[in-house]
Amino acid sequence: MSFMxxxxxxxxxxxxxxxxxxxxxxxxxAGSSTVLPYASIVAEAFGExxxxxxxxxxxxxxxxxxxxxxxxxxxxTIDIANASRAIKSSEVETCAANGVTxxxxxxxxxxxxxxxxxxxxxxxxxxxxxxxxxxLAPKVVVDGELVDNPYTMWSEFNADLPEAEILAFIxxxxxxxxxxxxxxxxxxxxxxxxALEAMVASGMSEDDAEDACISVRTDGKSVDIDGDxxxxxxxxxxxxxxxGVFGLAFYENNTDKLKxxxxxxxxxxxxxxxxxxxxxxxxxxFYIKKxxxxxxxxxxxxxxxxxxxxxxxxxxxxxxxxLVADPELADTQAMIETEETM
Amino acid sequence: xxxxxASGVPAGKHxxxxxxxxxxxxxxxxxxxxxFKMYGMAAVGIGLVFLVLLLVAIVRNGxxxxxxxxxxxxxxxxxxxxxxxxxxxLDDIRKVSTFGYNPLLDEALLRVVADNGIESDYSxxxxxxxxxxxxxxxxxxxxxxxxxxxxxxxxxxxxxxxxVDGYLKGRVVREDLERDKNLDAAHLDxxxxxxxxxxxxxxxxxxxxxxxxxxxxxxxxxxxxxxMLGSLFMMIVVLLLSLPIGVAASIYLEExxxxxxxxDLIEVNISNLAAVPSIVFGILGLAVFIQFMHLxxxxxxxxxxxLTLMTLPTIIISTRASLKSVPPSxxxxxxxxxxxxxxxxxxxxxxxxxxxxxxxxxxxxxxALGETAPLLLIGMVGYIASNYPDGVASGFLDPNSAMPAQxxxxxxxxxxxxxxxxxxxxxxxxxxxMTMNIIAVILRRRFERRW
Numbered sequence: 085m086s087f088m089x090x091x092x093x094x095x096x097x098x099x100x101x102x103x104x105x106x107x108x109x110x111x112x113x114a115g116s117s118t119v120l121p122y123a124s125i126v127a128e129a130f131g132e133x134x135x136x137x138x139x140x141x142x143x144x145x146x147x148x149x150x151x152x153x154x155x156x157x158x159x160x161t162i163d164i165a166n167a168s169r170a171i172k173s174s175e176v177e178t179c180a181a182n183g184v185t186x187x188x189x190x191x192x193x194x195x196x197x198x199x200x201x202x203x204x205x206x207x208x209x210x211x212x213x214x215x216x217x218x219x220l221a222p223k224v225v226v227d228g229e230l231v232d233n234p235y236t237m238w239s240e241f242n243a244d245l246p247e248a249e250i251l252a253f254i255x256x257x258x259x260x261x262x263x264x265x266x267x268x269x270x271x272x273x274x275x276x277x278x279a280l281e282a283m284v285a286s287g288m289s290e291d292d293a294e295d296a297c298i299s300v301r302t303d304g305k306s307v308d309i310d311g312d313x314x315x316x317x318x319x320x321x322x323x324x325x326x327x328g329v330f331g332l333a334f335y336e337n338n339t340d341k342l343k344x345x346x347x348x349x350x351x352x353x354x355x356x357x358x359x360x361x362x363x364x365x366x367x368x369x370f371y372i373k374k375x376x377x378x379x380x381x382x383x384x385x386x387x388x389x390x391x392x393x394x395x396x397x398x399x400x401x402x403x404x405x406x407l408v409a410d411p412e413l414a415d416t417q418a419m420i421e422t423e424e425t426m
Numbered sequence: 427x428x429x430x431x432a433s434g435v436p437a438g439k440h441x442x443x444x445x446x447x448x449x450x451x452x453x454x455x456x457x458x459x460x461x462f463k464m465y466g467m468a469a470v471g472i473g474l475v476f477l478v479l480l481l482v483a484i485v486r487n488g489x490x491x492x493x494x495x496x497x498x499x500x501x502x503x504x505x506x507x508x509x510x511x512x513x514x515x516l517d518d519i520r521k522v523s524t525f526g527y528n529p530l531l532d533e534a535l536l537r538v539v540a541d542n543g544i545e546s547d548y549s550x551x552x553x554x555x556x557x558x559x560x561x562x563x564x565x566x567x568x569x570x571x572x573x574x575x576x577x578x579x580x581x582x583x584x585x586x587x588x589x590v591d592g593y594l595k596g597r598v599v600r601e602d603l604e605r606d607k608n609l610d611a612a613h614l615d616x617x618x619x620x621x622x623x624x625x626x627x628x629x630x631x632x633x634x635x636x637x638x639x640x641x642x643x644x645x646x647x648x649x650x651x652x653x654m655l656g657s658l659f660m661m662i663v664v665l666l667l668s669l670p671i672g673v674a675a676s677i678y679l680e681e682x683x684x685x686x687x688x689x690d691l692i693e694v695n696i697s698n699l700a701a702v703p704s705i706v707f708g709i710l711g712l713a714v715f716i717q718f719m720h721l722x723x724x725x726x727x728x729x730x731x732x733l734t735l736m737t738l739p740t741i742i743i744s745t746r747a748s749l750k751s752v753p754p755s756x757x758x759x760x761x762x763x764x765x766x767x768x769x770x771x772x773x774x775x776x777x778x779x780x781x782x783x784x785x786x787x788x789x790x791x792x793x794a795l796g797e798t799a800p801l802l803l804i805g806m807v808g809y810i811a812s813n814y815p816d817g818v819a820s821g822f823l824d825p826n827s828a829m830p831a832q833x834x835x836x837x838x839x840x841x842x843x844x845x846x847x848x849x850x851x852x853x854x855x856x857x858x859x860m861t862m863n864i865i866a867v868i869l870r871r872r873f874e875r876r877w
Contacts, residue, residue, distance in 0.1 A: 110813070110825065112723060114805070121642035121840065124809035128641040131812065132563040133523045140724060140825040142808035160720045312838045337840040340602035394525045401559065404608075405643050 108159045109381055111139035115149020115166030116260060117312060118195060118331055119368050122402050123166055126390045129401070133389070136382035141166075146260045150371070154179035157375045163383050165371045168195065168260035176426070186374035186425040190387060190416055192396055194408035196332035196357040197264055197364045200342040205324040206246035208238075210346045213363075215242050217273025219250045222301045223283075230282040233301050251326040253319045254300065256310035264366045265329055266298035269347075272363070274298075317341065332357070333406025357408040358398075365408065374425055384420070391416045484852055490595045491850025494631035494646060495586035497557055497620070501534040502579045503569060514573045524562040528554065531561055531584075542623050544616055555609050556617065558585035560640070560647045586626065588645045588843035590617055594628050597842070634850060639811040639832065645843035648836070650851045652811035656726050656826030657795060659815070663730025663822070664737055664794050669787055671734075672741030679742075680749045681771050700739035707736045708800030716804060724805040724825035732804060733794040740793065744786020748779040781873035788866040792859050798830040806831045829855045 113123055123141045131138030142149075146167040153165035154175060171189065179187065199216075201208045218224050218241040224233050238245035255261040274280045274297035283293035300306040309316045313334040320328045321341065332352055335344055344352060347364055356362040370390070377384050389395060391413060396402050398409040410416065448456070507530060511518055532550020539546055539553060546553075561584035569576060585591075589609040592598035600611040620626040637649020683689045711732035715721045721728050752775045760770035801807065806827050815821035827835070829851060836848040 108722070112825070114808075117838075120808060124641035125643050127809060128644070128812065129524060129563075132566070138812040140808070140810050140812070142724065142805045142810065144805075144808075160722070162723070313840065314838055334840040336607060338842065339605040340598070340842075394523070401643060 110137040111164065111380060111382055111386055112142075112162045113139055113164040113166060113370075114142040114144060114152055114162050115164075115370070116146040116168040116368070117143040118146075118168040118260065119166035119192070119370065121333060121405060122192065122368070122407055123370070123390075125401050125405060126386070126395055129395065130382075130386055130389050134382065134385060136385070139382070139386060145258060147258070150175050151178075153371060153373070154182055154184055156182045157184055157373060159380070161373075163373055163376045163380050164386075167369045167371065168366065169263060170367070170369060171371060171426075184373060184375070188372040188374055188387070188420065188423060189426050190370050190372065190391060190420065191367050191410055191412075192370060192390060192407070192416075193368055193402065193410045194357055194365045195368050195406075196352045196354075196362060196408060197261055197268075197366070198330050198332055198335050198352040199327050199345045199347065200320070200330050200335050201327045201345070202320055202324050203341055203343050205326075205343075206238075206248040208246065208248075208327050208345045209343070210244070210349065212242075212276070212348055213269050213273035214276040215245060215273070216252075216269050217277055217279065217297075218242070220252055220254070220300045220306045221270065221274065221279065221297070222299055223279065223296070225277050225279050225282050228282075230279065230286060233303075236305075248325040250305045251323055252306050253309050253316045253326055253328040254306060255316075255329055256308040258310060260366070261329065261331070264364060268364045270298045270300070331406070332408075336406050354398075354403060354406070354408045358411065367410075368407070374423055377423060384423070387420045388417065391420060484849055484856070487846060488849030488851075488853040490597070491634055491847045491853075492631055493595070493628050494634070495591040495594045495626060495628045496583045497538075497586055497626050498581060498624075499531070499534045499538060499557075499561075499584055500579050500581045501530055501565060503565075503576050504530060505577045508569055509573075509576050514576065516570065516573060519569060519573060519576075522566070524566050527562040527565050530565065531557065538620070538625060539616060542619055542625065544619050546612070546616060548612070548616075553613075553616075556587055556590050556613050558587050558644055558646045560585055560644055585646045586617075588841060590614075590626075591628075591646050592843060593617060594621070594626070595846075597846070634847070635854065638814065639809060639827070639835075641809060642839055642841060642844075645839070645841045645847060648844070648847055650829060650832055650847075650854060652814055653827040653829050653832035654854070655815060655821060656729070656806070656811060657828045659726035659821045659826070660730040660733060660828055661791055661795060663727055664733050664791060665787070667731070667734040668737045668741050668790065672738050672787075673745055673783060675738075676742045676745035676749060677771060677776070680746050681775070682767070696739050696742055700743060703799075704736055704797050705799040705803070707732050708803035710735065711800060712803045722823055722825070724810055724827075725823050726826050726828070727822040728804050729801055729806055729828060730822075732800045733797060736797065736800065737790040737794045740790035741783075741787055744789070745779070745783045748782025748786070749775060751782065752778045778875060781869050781875075785866045785870045785874075788862050788869070792862040792866075795862070796830055796855065796859060798828075798834055801828055801831045802834075807835050809835075829858075 113127070120141060120143045127139040127141050130136070146169055149162075149165040150167060150171060152162050155161050171187070176187070179185070199208070199211055215238070218233075218235060219238060222233055223230055224235070224241075226234065235241055236250060237247055238250055239247040254265060271294065280293055280297055283296055284290060288296065307319070309319065313330050316328040316330060317338060320326050327345070330342070332354070335342055335352075346352070347362060350356050350362045352362050352364075357365045372383065372387055393413065394400055396407070396409060396413060400409075403409050505512060507526060508522055509519055529550070531554055535553040535557070536550050539548075561582070564584060565582060568580065568582070586594075587609065589598050589603070589606070590613070593614055594617075600614060603609055603611050603614070617626055633647070634649045636651035637647065638652040639649070640647035679689060679692065711728060715728045715731055716723060721731075756774050756778065757770050760774045761767070765773065805825075810825050811827040811832055813824065815824055815826065833848050833851040833855065836844045836851065
């Protein structure tokens with residue numbers, strides 16, 4: 085019976101897979117979608133310049149990547165996790181519980197987070213953290229009193245801003261970018277407008293007040309985007325009055341549609357982010373399983389290639405794409421050389 | 427219709443109206459019919475309008491991906507840069523990384539610009555923004571395979587950068603480049619001259635159909651070929667597993683199984699399974715095949731297994747329908763001349779049902795081919811489809827993407843040039859789906875028997 089043959093061959097395929105699954109010669113990388121572009125550029129150049137196959141880079145988010153990273157040691161687990169934030173201590177514990185004890189943390193550079201709007205839209209050209217706090221917080225200070233956010237127009241709290249409806253597309257809570265936005269913009273604005281002080285004065289504990297500072301209004305003026313920056317871009321294109329939160333690299337690839345706003349008077353550029361003048365930035369990392377070095381071919385070579393001056397340096401391809409080079413790159417290179425764990 | 431009874435006309439008088447003259451009731455009925463026809467036509471019309479809009483959008487956005495801009499560059503492969511020891515030892519030549527080739531490209535570009543009489547203050551590195559960063563790798567590959575050519579000047583056709591390509595396709599205009607740090611308007615002036623001189627040309631791009639995926643900074647180099655292979659290997663798995671399992675299950679259920687509560691339950695559940703959203707199969711595949719059975723991540727084998735689960739109900743349902751449509755007289759005749767039950771099924775019923783089974787299978791495969799959601803969960807999205815599989819086993823087991831997943835990935839990327847490639851990929855995917863559906867229609871037309 086031909087069906088019998090078909091079934092037999094299908095079973096054979098499944099059987100082969102079970103045995104062959106143990107032999108892996110390509111690097112497997114997963115994690116942050118912010119780091120993905122950089123990792124893919126490096127992976128491609130790595131495949132071109134070395135005798136190893138091109139590494140595989142999956143996206144899915146920092147948390148998902150680190151979760152898979154911490155699943156254990158072995159050829160069935162990933163070798164490197166990309167993250168747009170530092171690993172949390174709870175994640176380190178999960179890792180340790182699953183036998184992933186020696187982790188090498190590699191900082192590859194910094195990523196700027198920018199506020200951009202439609203090229204032909206209202207003149208959103210300069211923001212202060214206080215402006216964004218006033219626009220997006222659920223409770224703001226008006227005449228010394230803490231009240232529910234009454235503002236519907238940007239010009240209502242800052243005459244320098246255009247007379248336009250407030251509408252902001254901000255990264256959803258699963259994004260690492262959201263954390264930076266909360267910390268560097270909302271919390272800073274909360275303090276600058278005196279809302280933090282007013283909250284503490286009203287009897288809130290300091291921790292509660294800090295949590296309240298980073299919440300956003302829920303009346304539809306602030307919209308969470310859970311997808312990628314392309315989704316934010318699409319929303320901006322259909323709403324001329326809206327502002328959106330983007331990564332610097334994404335903005336620089338779409339300057340024909342977007343214009344960027346300065347933050348505290350500083351224009352977001354690789355130079356201003358590297359010098360620390362532009363306030364809204366964050367470090368990007370990847371994490372290596374030390375136990376896989378020497379087992380999976382090319383792992384250490386990939387890591388050193390990634391942070392080499394030719395790649396991650398100020399004039400390398402990553403910097404051209406929008407990564408802000410790490411001034412302490414030499415230390416990172418030395419760290420990989422000696423396989424120094426966290 | 428209340429007036430027929432309300433008018434109080436006796437039943438006998440009803441026939442008194444002339445056949446040539448429509449009474450109000452007939453008129454109303456005819457009007458209702460005409461209206462209904464209009465609704466139907468409007469519904470068909472709306473559907474057609476959407477179809478046309480969709481096709482126009484796909485073709486308009488996708489066709490540019492099939493041509494690509496190239497520059498013809500004579501590059502001097504300087505021995506002092508590429509082979510410092512001068513012994514043509516491949517290991518030594520390999521030590522020069524792609525970055526070591528950039529000065530050669532810079533020189534070649536400066537020469538081309540000067541030879542064509544263009545005044546420009548740009549340095550070689552500035553001019554290099556016009557070509558793809560894949561050029562260095564292209565030259566390096568050539569040198570590694572032709573070490574004897576070191577020292578010669580070789581003409582290369584290198585890819586133009588995505589911005590230059592966009593300019594020739596009308597996607598990028600000078601105003602767009604004002605604040606773009608990847609290219610300046612002055613570059614476009616150079617490109618204009620070079621195009622008139624024939625150095626820059628736009629030709630059909632086979633690399634898009636057969637090539638591998640590229641990183642985010644090189645949309646001009648990306649192709650869908652490797653993920654097409656990924657889809658092919660997945661479809662092989664789906665076919666090899668779901669056809670025998672599906673047919674065996676339906677033959678048993680249709681011909682052999684007793685009709686009782688258990689088989690009823692199984693039947694209901696197969697129908698339910700056909701309606702389960704595909705993402706559910708994805709998460710099931712992640713839990714069972716990857717986390718429990720430890721099959722490799724991102725492998726077409728796992729993708730195929732997940733899609734098999736999704737396709738099975740479709741195949742079982744269509745197979746059972748075509749088995750049912752074989753008239754019982756065929757079975758009775760076979761049994762009557764002394765065939766066993768199995769002989770009657772395999773010698774008579776199954777061959778007659780085959781066209782229907784194959785049609786169902788092809789439609790199930792076409793559905794699986796276009797499925798993206800379950801593949802997201804088993805790690806087939808990202809920068810994956812970068813290596814050609816080197817053999818059958820590697821094709822099943824090495825990480826790869828699939829066509830719809832690749833299209834999704836391209837649509838997400840920052841460079842606008844990837845958007846065009848996503849549409850271009852959709853054209854290929856649609857061609858595959860159309861071919862499969864046409865085969866299914868032909869099979870049904872030519873071989874299906876009606877009783």
